[in-house]
Amino acid sequence: MKFSEAPISCPMDGLLRVISGPWTTFILWRLSTHGTLRFGELKRLVPGVSSRLLTDRLRKLEDAGIVNRDYKPTIPPEVSYALSPRGQELREVLKHLSDLAIKWDLGQAKHGDEAVASQ
Amino acid sequence: MKFSEAPISCPMDGLLRVISGPWTTFILWRLSTHGTLRFGELKRLVPGVSSRLLTDRLRKLEDAGIVNRDYKPTIPPEVSYALSPRGQELREVLKHLSDLAIKWDLGQAKHGDEAVASQ
DNA sequence: CGGCATCCGCTAAGATACTG
DNA sequence: CAGTATCTTAGCGGATGCCG
Numbered sequence: 296m297k298f299s300e301a302p303i304s305c306p307m308d309g310l311l312r313v314i315s316g317p318w319t320t321f322i323l324w325r326l327s328t329h330g331t332l333r334f335g336e337l338k339r340l341v342p343g344v345s346s347r348l349l350t351d352r353l354r355k356l357e358d359a360g361i362v363n364r365d366y367k368p369t370i371p372p373e374v375s376y377a378l379s380p381r382g383q384e385l386r387e388v389l390k391h392l393s394d395l396a397i398k399w400d401l402g403q404a405k406h407g408d409e410a411v412a413s414q
Numbered sequence: 415m416k417f418s419e420a421p422i423s424c425p426m427d428g429l430l431r432v433i434s435g436p437w438t439t440f441i442l443w444r445l446s447t448h449g450t451l452r453f454g455e456l457k458r459l460v461p462g463v464s465s466r467l468l469t470d471r472l473r474k475l476e477d478a479g480i481v482n483r484d485y486k487p488t489i490p491p492e493v494s495y496a497l498s499p500r501g502q503e504l505r506e507v508l509k510h511l512s513d514l515a516i517k518w519d520l521g522q523a524k525h526g527d528e529a530v531a532s533q
Numbered sequence: 534c535g536g537c538a539t540c541c542g543c544t545a546a547g548a549t550a551c552t553g
Numbered sequence: 554c555a556g557t558a559t560c561t562t563a564g565c566g567g568a569t570g571c572c573g
Contacts, residue, residue: 307511
């Protein structure tokens with residue numbers, strides 16, 4: 296894919312912006328390994344994230360069609376999230392990215408995190 | 415997008431952080447399509463970027479081993495950049511990302527936010 | 534020419550409190 | 554439970570100026 300004369304516009308940038316936000320890859324990883332998760336469960340699985348940020352990230356992922364949001368107006372309300380087909384596709388590509396990152400060993404946060412890497 | 419410091423992280427986050435900075439993908443594409451470029455040439459090929467940002471992005475890409483920097487202490491100095499083998503690998507993966515983005519047509523680059531900019 | 538240093542403004546991230 | 558509202562803070566990005 297050539298950029299040639301297209302000065303400042305690339306769909307990939309929008310996608311990158313969505314997935315590169317803080318916690319985002321973590322959230323995606325959790326959803327990919329745990330399947331469908333409720334908001335509270337997800338929050339517990341992503342230690343340290345605030346409701347505000349989690350909501351924000353999920354909203355953006357949803358807008359991009361990467362995750363599906365299922366809202367049941369029961370009492371108490373029940374909202375669950377899961378990767379969409381797009382999310383699955385994205386996961387495949389991200390795995391390649393992750394493989395590169397691991398191979399290169401960029402020295403970022405090497406703490407125990409098979410994270411997205413292993414799955 | 416800022417990543418302060420996630421308690422747990424994965425190597426991919428570091429890589430994503432590097433490549434998702436403003437102008438970064440644009441710079442990578444310029445280097446991939448034009449080959450080796452001097453600082454000034456690159457700056458001219460990325461309209462609107464400041465020296466400070468361009469330097470910053472190139473430094474991070476260099477630190478990640480994605481681009482090679484060649485410095486000749488002539489007068490005037492001559493500094494050129496080119497994709498490293500890692501950069502070529504990365505480009506392959508980014509192409510898949512780009513393909514997804516195009517297929518999904520996320521429709522960013524709207525509201526004149528310079529699209530390429532992200533964070 | 535190819536930077537780095539500095540100041541400065543903006544926005545995103547964090548914490549906290551509150552609600553249907 | 555699953556958010557929203559608000560305030561504060563911190564870091565990024567822009568502009569400018571200087572140097573080898």
